[in-house]
Amino acid sequence: MVRSNPNVILSTAISLDGKIGKKNKKIVLSSKLDKIRVHKLRSKHDAILIGKNTVKQDNPLLSVRYVKGKNPIRVILDSHGEITNNSKIIKTSKKISTIIVTTKSISQRNLSRLNNLPVEVIICGTNQVNLKKLLPILYKKGIRKILLEGGGTTNLSFLKNNLIDEIIITVTPFILGTFNSINLFEGNFDYKNNINKFKLKQMQKNNNEVILHYKR
Numbered sequence: 001m002v003r004s005n006p007n008v009i010l011s012t013a014i015s016l017d018g019k020i021g022k023k024n025k026k027i028v029l030s031s032k033l034d035k036i037r038v039h040k041l042r043s044k045h046d047a048i049l050i051g052k053n054t055v056k057q058d059n060p061l062l063s064v065r066y067v068k069g070k071n072p073i074r075v076i077l078d079s080h081g082e083i084t085n086n087s088k089i090i091k092t093s094k095k096i097s098t099i100i101v102t103t104k105s106i107s108q109r110n111l112s113r114l115n116n117l118p119v120e121v122i123i124c125g126t127n128q129v130n131l132k133k134l135l136p137i138l139y140k141k142g143i144r145k146i147l148l149e150g151g152g153t154t155n156l157s158f159l160k161n162n163l164i165d166e167i168i169i170t171v172t173p174f175i176l177g178t179f180n181s182i183n184l185f186e187g188n189f190d191y192k193n194n195i196n197k198f199k200l201k202q203m204q205k206n207n208n209e210v211i212l213h214y215k216r
Contacts (some may be wrong), residue, residue: 004147005135008049008158009166010148011041019176020184026058026160029172033206041168043069045147047099051154052078061088062149063096073097073143077129077154081110084174085117092116101129108187109146131161152186161188167198167214170206 013029014020021027030038034040043064054060055076074089074096074154081102083090089098100114103125114121124134138146148158158164169184198214207212 002185004139006046006139006143006146006162007165008135008146008148008163009039009045009168009214010150010155010158010164011168012149012155013170013172014184015172015174015176017177017181018176018184019082019181021057021182022176023180024057024181025180027176029125029174030170031172031207034170034172034209034211037206037211038170039057039064039066040069043067043145043157045072045145046143047073047075049075049077049146049148049154050150051157052076052082053153054149054151055083055087055089056138057151059088060149063092071096072147075099075101075138075146077101077150079125079128081106081114081121083114085113088111090119094165099211101134101180103127103129129184131157131163135163146181152182152184156185156189159185167212169212171210171212173208 012020013034015029036037048062050062059094063071076083078100079102081100083100098119099122100119101122101124104123122137124130124137148155198216200212201215202213203210
């Protein structure tokens with residue numbers, strides 16, 4: 001069977017109790033050493049993908065900074081085109097290729113604003129971004145490997161659609177608790193369809209952190 005989708009590799013850091021952050025508060029879990037590893041990983045991928053919630057929460061740059069290497073294309077899922085012009089991603093979009101993926105529910109005002117920015121706009125889906133339709137579109141653009149650095153909602157959407165090929169998790173020595181915390185996969189899903197689908201391929205210890213690499 002000829003492959004028409006990019007490989008999707010979920011990359012994240014989690015606390016000991018399985019959380020990736022706090023709502024409305026920026027939490028840094030990874031050490032400097034792990035950040036270097038992640039940026040090296042970014043440089044080996046064609047694109048980084050996140051959702052609009054991560055943009056609002058963290059205002060990330062999504063570039064390669066701690067090592068030498070190319071910046072991957074940044075793909076932002078934003079159903080209503082609400083990313084602001086003062087976000088780091090938009091401010092640097094002249095230098096780093098950026099794709100905003102939105103839907104038919106975007107307002108004409110937001111669509112016009114995005115079309116006047118140095119970004120590529122893809123409309124894919126009615127009210128929510130249709131991931132199964134999006135990935136072949138990205139594949140045709142030459143994107144073969146996507147690093148998924150999403151929040152819990154975006155991660156769950158990829159998991160539900162059976163679109164994650166690998167998972168690389170850094171387990172960090174923090175406990176965030178349940179109050180206002182964000183799970184690795186945020187929301188409800190049928191675990192029976194996902195249990196035992198990933199196998200541990202590699203384990204690495206970096207000082208006080210453990211990096212786990214799973215593949216389908």
